[in-house]
Amino acid sequence: MLEKEIINFEKTVIAGVITQEQDEEKLSEYLDELEFLTFTAGGEVVKRFSQKMERPNPKTFLGTGKIEQIHLYIKENDIKTIIFDDELTPAQQKNLNKILDCKVLDRTNLILDIFAQRAETSYARTQVELAQCQYLLPRLSGMWTHLERQRGGIGMRGPGETEIETDRRIVRDRIALLKDKIKTIDKQMSVQRSNRGALVRVALVGYTNVGKSTLMNVISKSEVFVENKLFATLDTTVRKVVIKNLPFLLSDTVGFIRKLPTQLIESFKSTLDEVREADLLLHVVDISHADFEDHIASVNNILQDIGCIDKQTIMVFNKIDAYKPLTIDEDDLITEKTSRHYTLEEWKSTWMANVGEHNALFISAVNKENFEEFREKVYQAVREIHITRFPYNNFLYPEYKDNMAVEKEDSEEE
Structure with missing residues (x-):
């Protein structure tokens, strides 16, 4: 039974940066925790990557050379997912998806995924979905890369932006709906708490x-x-x-x-x-x-x-x-x-x-x-x-x- 579970684990690599605020020892502690989070989510960490930088690269989080090294390792070892220890900006996530050609997640995305797995009640599921929608909203444009909107030219005008705006509107409406649902449940829970007596x-x-x-x-x-x-x-x-x-x-x-x-x-x-x-x-x-x-x-x-x-x-x-x-x-x-x-x-x-x-x-x-x-x-x-x-x-x-x-x-x- 245990062997079957291990085989089904998703092969993953994790990455982080060493900065003035976060030395090598501190990063090692954070990556230990990130590895445990990955295990909780159903992944198996096969390698860690780190780089010493003054600040994360605004385009790709890590430097160009390190990204090439990770890309080569991912291709040679059939890695499905890479998880970064810090939250990636929408631009970083979009660029990394293009370069690495695998699933790119950050710590926030991973924690949201674990919460989605663990949520049992309607209330918890609503709260997790709200958090996921708020995380997703600024990243929607990166999900339309298959339309190749950046190239421009003949046949590239029109539908891409319409699709993105439509999705943004849908997500915003969903966020408003979830917030209303949480308010309703909050009122019910407030009544329950008041009924518990003194x-x-x-x-x-x-x-x-x-x-x-x-x-x-x-x-x-x-x-x-x-x-x-x-x-x-x-x-x-x-x-x-x-x-x-x-x-x-x-x-x-x-x-x-x-x-x-x-x-x-x-x-x-x-x-x-x-x-x-x-x-x-x-x-x-x-x-x-x-x-x-x-x-x-x-x-x-x-x-x-x-x-x-x-x-x-x-x-x-x-x-x-x-x-x-x-x-x-x-x-x-x-x-x-x-x-x-x-x-x-x-x-x-x-x-x-x-x-x-x-x-x-x-x-x-x-x-x-x-x-x-x-x-x-x-x-x-x-x-x-x-x-x-x-x-x-x-x-x-x-x-x-x-x-x-x-x-x-x-x-x-x-």
Whole structure:
């Protein structure tokens, strides 16, 4: 079964640039992620290409020599697709399609394709289609190259531009229709949220593939879809959870990623309403990933964009069972110790100093390691919010009954 799946994978090469803002090490990290995205979409990366440049070539993204090298490799190895790590302009994509004679995609296009595969509900499919249409609109002219409009001359006048304008009008109308549909669904979801009552709302946020859905399943004892691929969850799932007789709502949201397409942020803003309306955020982090600090920064940037950066947050460092620091031999006098050599205990002391001991947790959702501590901290945070919101409804808490009993004894003695 596994062999069959591997054979069916689409042979792909990936490419990126080394610039002043993005050194070789950073590009390698981005290409690792791009390779995982390609695997998630059903492709197999057989080679990587990179070039050091001050800035990407405005016509072909990479330099002429590198493009010729890629073209030769594609022809010799029957490559079907090339994927660039950054978003290509419509002109770059059009030129590369002509030169390379294969399917040319960029990171944005790839992520949109994965979202299209993963969208299960009507709402998610509508949001993805809207993002795809917004991405497609400025690139329509490149799809009419078979009409050879650029050559001009006899027999080349008239229908090409008409076809393009017709398509543009169709896509614009479709975008307007999808936006209206999303507004209608948003109103329905707003009513649903208002009908949930005044329960405290907790939202799981974090980078894609950090274990949010696994954590959701463990806490709520539900069966949210889990897979070791990027963007396994697109649709927001909300479950009622009870810890020590204290009920609250827990929502699992779409994962974030570096270089997240603008079109997706725009079209999925309504899905992120669950984050906006949450009283408490559980920021889940895959501490076993080498770039987890970059992931935290990416998530914080998006939270900043949607106005949620100041919400009460507990940092949940997941997958401690998989964490393996880099080691340095005792005889190695050259290698300098960096954060990648930190032990788990060193990370604990670092992050508990950064965000406070009560706002940092280190767990394994799969093995339920430190899970009781996690439940207790979530309970305490939800309890504080609940007491603030309902000061006269404290009968939910065991300690309240004890206090009432003491007060009753004191009054009887008086």
